[in-house]
Amino acid sequence: MNPERPLDALNDARNKRVLLELKNGKQLIGTLKSFDIHINVVLYDTEEHVDGELKRKIGTAFVRGDTIILITPQ
Amino acid sequence: MNPERPLDALNDARNKRVLLELKNGKQLIGTLKSFDIHINVVLYDTEEHVDGELKRKIGTAFVRGDTIILITPQ
Amino acid sequence: MNPERPLDALNDARNKRVLLELKNGKQLIGTLKSFDIHINVVLYDTEEHVDGELKRKIGTAFVRGDTIILITPQ
Amino acid sequence: MNPERPLDALNDARNKRVLLELKNGKQLIGTLKSFDIHINVVLYDTEEHVDGELKRKIGTAFVRGDTIILITPQ
Amino acid sequence: MNPERPLDALNDARNKRVLLELKNGKQLIGTLKSFDIHINVVLYDTEEHVDGELKRKIGTAFVRGDTIILITPQ
Amino acid sequence: MNPERPLDALNDARNKRVLLELKNGKQLIGTLKSFDIHINVVLYDTEEHVDGELKRKIGTAFVRGDTIILITPQ
Amino acid sequence: MNPERPLDALNDARNKRVLLELKNGKQLIGTLKSFDIHINVVLYDTEEHVDGELKRKIGTAFVRGDTIILITPQ
Incomplete structure (x- = not known):
């Protein structure tokens, strides 16, 4: 970065x-x-994880910026 | 998108x-x-779901932007 | 709409x-x-409902916008 | 109104x-x-009510707007 | 006022x-x-009260506006 | 002040x-x-107190303004 | 500083x-x-700590400003 x-x-x-x-x-x-x-962020091929476990795949996602704590490259 | x-x-x-x-x-x-x-978003033919289950149909809905976490096409 | x-x-x-x-x-x-x-919204002939039941009638109401999740025509 | x-x-x-x-x-x-x-609102002859009961009289009050849900004439 | x-x-x-x-x-x-x-407000000779009881005296205080619900003359 | x-x-x-x-x-x-x-505030020789007790010394601190309730000279 | x-x-x-x-x-x-x-802050070689213990290393991190209480040099 x-x-x-x-x-x-x-x-x-x-x-x-x-x-x-x-x-x-x-x-x-x-x-x-x-x-x-x-x-505000748009992700492709999005996975939702809870407590480190894959919960569901949600494809494309528009995420409102004020809900985000941090963004880190994998 | x-x-x-x-x-x-x-x-x-x-x-x-x-x-x-x-x-x-x-x-x-x-x-x-x-x-x-x-x-801020306007939806037609809106369904409210809680824990993945359809709770009620509410038709047209104006949703205030600051209440939204994410938007994902189905 | x-x-x-x-x-x-x-x-x-x-x-x-x-x-x-x-x-x-x-x-x-x-x-x-x-x-x-x-x-910000002004309603006439306003009814307050909690859990789907009419709780009280409050006539005219000025509602501050930042307290609203959604607006849907009945 | x-x-x-x-x-x-x-x-x-x-x-x-x-x-x-x-x-x-x-x-x-x-x-x-x-x-x-x-x-932001200034009220005269203000009464504080909790659960519909008069709790105390506080005279003149400056109320910060972001704490208000709704305003309704009595 | x-x-x-x-x-x-x-x-x-x-x-x-x-x-x-x-x-x-x-x-x-x-x-x-x-x-x-x-x-934002500056008070002199400030007392902190909790549940109507004097808790401590804190002298001069700068209070950030977004923490205030209301201001009323005593 | x-x-x-x-x-x-x-x-x-x-x-x-x-x-x-x-x-x-x-x-x-x-x-x-x-x-x-x-x-937004910068403090030197900063001490963190919880319930009136010194918890730790953290030296220089940049504090974001929206987390502050009040500031009072000691 | x-x-x-x-x-x-x-x-x-x-x-x-x-x-x-x-x-x-x-x-x-x-x-x-x-x-x-x-x-808004970008950190390199970032470690997440909870209750003073290293929880995980997350490399580079973009942190949204409104989630931050304070920043202190180590």
């Missing part, structure tokens, strides 16, 4: 698998397709 | 069935008719 | 009975008289 | 007794003296 | 004893020295 | 020991080095 | 190990690579 600005760093993660931790305790793992300045 | 910007991706989901996960734990499934930059 | 923009859809519901689901778990049913971009 | 815009409706309630429902579950009943676009 | 605008009303309470109810359930009683449009 | 504006009052507390009460119930005591309009 | 403005202080912590306390009770320790005015 590019260290200059946080959004540059997200840009470097495009098209890679990332893990999103959400404020409701769930985790989403998917391919980062897009994001905006509110940290 | 279009990968360039998150809202483009929502635009590609117009007139398709989508699932909304809300912060209160409920799920809405409906046909995405419109949205705005706050992610 | 008009599908182009979410607020157009609310406009189509003016002077009709609508149900508001609030973040505190209560429901208000009333005649939609006005709203603004914050989704 | 004036149906055109929500704040016009509040304007019609000036100098009348109104009930405020707050997010902390309490209710304030007082004479609406002023409000602004944030729905 | 001046009825025209809520902040005018706060201005009339300058240099008087006021009670602040906070979202965490505590109450502060102090002399209102200043405030701004966010309802 | 200067009574004219709340931020002037914080300015008078620069380089003095202050106590921060946080929304999570913890208290930080440190030397106020800087702040901004969001009430 | 530079005492003039809080963000200057964060700038002085670039490329150093910092601890982030999050609103969900977790702690992240990593090398501060970038931040912005929302206090």
Whole structure:
């Protein structure tokens, strides 16, 4: 990830698998397709994980930025 | 969904069935008719699901954006 | 409801009975008289429902937008 | 209350007794003296009610808008 | 308090004893020295009360506006 | 503290020991080095207190403004 | 850390190990690579700690600013 600005760093993660931790305790793992300045995010091939276990596959997902704690490349 | 910007991706989901996960734990499934930059959303033929079971049908629904966790096409 | 923009859809519901689901778990049913971009809403002939039962009639009500989950015409 | 815009409706309630429902579950009943676009409100001759019972009289009260669920004329 | 605008009303309470109810359930009683449009407030000779009992004296206090439910002159 | 504006009052507390009460119930005591309009704060020689007892020393701390309830000089 | 403005202080912590306390009770320790005015932060070589114990290593992490309580250099 590019260290200059946080959004540059997200840009470097495009098209890679990332893990999103959400404020409701769930985790989403998917391919980062897009994001905006509110940290709204679109993932492809998304999996929902709870307590580290795959719970279900949900395909494409638009995630509202204010529900996200952190994003980390896998 | 279009990968360039998150809202483009929502635009590609117009007139398709989508699932909304809300912060209160409920799920809405409906046909995405419109949205705005706050992610306020209008659904047609909306069903409310709790724990994966259909709870009731509520027809047209305006959903305030700040209650939404994620939107995923069905 | 008009599908182009979410607020157009609310406009189509003016002077009709609508149900508001609030973040505190209560429901208000009333005649939609006005709203603004914050989704502040004024209802006439408002009834408060809890768990689907009429709890009390409260006449005219100004409802602050940030307490609303969804609005659906009855 | 004036149906055109929500704040016009509040304007019609000036100098009348109104009930405020707050997010902390309490209710304030007082004479609406002023409000602004944030729905900050000043009440005169204010009574605090909990579960429908008068708890105490608090005279003049400035109430921060983001704590208010709804305002209804008495 | 001046009825025209809520902040005018706060201005009339300058240099008087006021009670602040906070979202965490505590109450502060102090002399209102200043405030701004966010309802950030500075109190002098501040006392913290819990359940109506004096808990401690904290002198001068800067209180962030978004933690305040209401302000009432004593 | 200067009574004219709340931020002037914080300015008078620069380089003095202050106590921060946080929304999570913890208290930080440190030397106020800087702040901004969001009430983001930097403290030096910071101590974390819980229920009035020193829990640990954390040196320099940047504290995000929206987590702060109040700031009071010691 | 530079005492003039809080963000200057964060700038002085670039490329150093910092601890982030999050609103969900977790702690992240990593090398501060970038931040912005929302206090969105990118860390390298990030470790997640719970109750002072290393829980897992998560490499690079983009952390949304509104989840952060405080940032302290290690």
